[in-house]
Structure formats: structure tokens, C-alpha cells
Amino acid sequence: MKTTRRFLMGAAAGLALAGMVFGGSSADAKTLKIAAIVQSLNTEYNVLWADAAKAHPALADGTATLTVLDGRQDVLTQSNLFDTAITEKYDAIIFIPVDIDAGNEPIERAKAAGIPVFGSNTMVSNTALYDAYINSNDVEAGEMLAKAVIDKAGPQAKVVILEGMLGQSAQVQRLEGIQKVLKENPGVTILEQNTANWSRAEAITLMENFLTSHGDAIQGVLAENDEMAVGAIEGIRNHGLDPKTVPVAGVDGIKDALEAVKRGEQSMSILQDANGQAQGAIDLALHKIVGDSYKPRAAVWDVNGGKLAWNDGKDQHYSVPWLAVTSENVDKVLVGN
CATH class of the missing domain: 3.40.50.2300 (Response regulator)
Known part of the structure; x- marks a missing residue:
């Protein structure tokens, strides 16, 4: 097998914070605050993920608010966003890391500040740092x-x-x-x-x-x-x-x-099931904060008619299955999307 490989290296993105998207209401002081630090809101999948997260029922009923922060495909920007979430005392952070290794240290800072961190979609190399994470293989x-x-x-x-x-x-x-x-x-x-x-x-x-x-x-x-x-x-x-x-x-x-x-x-x-990964991560975060009395609300879970076993929220890793879309099933999938 013959292989030719060239690497293209992009310049680091700016440090400005951008793309903040809000859901829910902050009027109630008891409302829980969740920050989602994503890779980039310039990629369609991250936008699909953010839209799905904002549709979680817990945001609509005031149980929680969600702030989506745009990492702009830049390691340092994501690190700075962790500092923002720590300073503003969020109750939980959901993280879609830009880099598999560079994402470890910001999680350690958040955990040291007492903020649980949950992975979704992409992950860091030291997955033991997560309180829990949900992605696809x-x-x-x-x-x-x-x-x-x-x-x-x-x-x-x-x-x-x-x-x-x-x-x-x-x-x-x-x-x-x-x-x-x-x-x-x-x-x-x-x-x-x-x-x-x-x-x-x-x-x-x-x-x-x-x-x-x-x-x-x-x-x-x-x-x-x-x-x-x-x-x-x-x-x-x-x-x-x-x-x-x-x-x-x-x-x-x-x-x-x-x-x-x-x-x-x-x-x-x-x-890739953006809805399952996004809303599933919110359920994991709320279960951690609220405790066993919290009942998951995402459609991906078996307790709500989905295919992914909830297991009382006790697992550290949840894997959302893929769906191969070909000419044989594309019409059905398009109707569903």
C-alpha cells in the first residue's frame, strides 16, 4: 500500500469569545446553570448539536439554563472559556474539545473548582477526568x-x-x-x-x-x-x-x-445522533447535580423509548449508535430530519 501524507497547519484562531447561545430563563435563582463549550459554531454538526441541546425540556420548564460558548476551533480559546465558566460559577460544563490532549488541563481546573464536567461528541485522552461522557464510537x-x-x-x-x-x-x-x-x-x-x-x-x-x-x-x-x-x-x-x-x-x-x-x-x-449526544449530556449533568431523583428526558434513553440504556445514570460512558444512510433508507431518514 502506497501512502503520501501532507499536513496542513492552520493559524490559531483569535481569543475573542463569541457565539453565545442561551436557552431557558435565569429569573429563578434556583435555576441550574450549564455551560456548553463546543468546538466551533462554524461547523454544521456543532450547530445541530447546539440546536438540539437548546430544545431539551429542562430548559423550557426553567429547571436549567444553557450557555453555548464557541471555541472557534482553537485550544486557547476553549481554555479561556473554561476560565469564564469557572469565574461565573456554572453548575456544570459540557465539553466538545478541539484537541484530544490539550482538553485535559482545562477539565482539571474546572474539577478543582468543584464544577463537574461532561463530555459529548469528541473527547479528551484522559476520559477518567469526566464525570460522565456520551458520544459515538x-x-x-x-x-x-x-x-x-x-x-x-x-x-x-x-x-x-x-x-x-x-x-x-x-x-x-x-x-x-x-x-x-x-x-x-x-x-x-x-x-x-x-x-x-x-x-x-x-x-x-x-x-x-x-x-x-x-x-x-x-x-x-x-x-x-x-x-x-x-x-x-x-x-x-x-x-x-x-x-x-x-x-x-x-x-x-x-x-x-x-x-x-x-x-x-x-x-x-x-x-451521528446530535440530539442524543446533546440532550443526553444535559441529562447526565442534571442527574449529577440534582441526584437520583432526576429523571432523564432525552428521547435517546431506553426509559423514554430510545435504544440507549440509562442504567440509572450510573455509567461513566454512554455510546450512541451510528446509522448508515444509503440509497435504501435515505428517503426515510430525510423525512425524519
């Missing part, structure tokens, strides 16, 4: 998208890989899953492998560069998220090729990717 997602492309392109395919922001847990673990499948398929050749930083715009440019170098020798695209998958499809189209002839798979289940699946331009989108 990103290694499994990497395996699923690699198998989807190889199933379409064949065991001797020449493929390219579009990675997310280097150092984020989703990038690290999805690549691990991809590499596992590629090891099982030694006939597959990696023509190019590079980061597009979860960005559709960067993926368009990167895919066009790949095509300039390799042309129609590229027989498949493994994109670690749907924004990059959709960008790759656009790059293929811009190069004068029919996207339906190049299998592309991605992760998240964003609307544009689902529409691409429906058109036959994307082989698979692996839907």
Missing part, C-alpha cells in the same frame, strides 16, 4: 466509511483520504478505523491523504488538487466527515467528472450529504 465510524468505499470501488481501488482537524479525537479515531480496514485490504492504494480541517471549502480545494495530480485514477474518497465529503463531490464535479462514478463516504448525516446520497453522488453518510 469514532473508530467504528472509520471502519464503516472505509468498507463502504471499498465495497463500491473494489479491493484493488486507488483512494484518497480527507482528514479532519489533526489532533481531534474524531480525526484520530476515525483514521484508526480506516487504517484497520485498509490493513485488511492490502490491495487498496492510498494516493493522497491530507487534512481539510472538517471544512467543505478546504475539501473542494484539496480534492481539486488531488484530481490535478491523479485525474481519474482516483477511484474512491474516504472523508472523515460529511462537510468534507460534500466538498469532495463538488471538487469532482468542478474537475469535469461525474460524482456518481467515484464512491464517496462521510460521517455526520448532515442534510446536504443526505441529499447527495439521494442523488447517488455519495455512497454513504454515517448519521
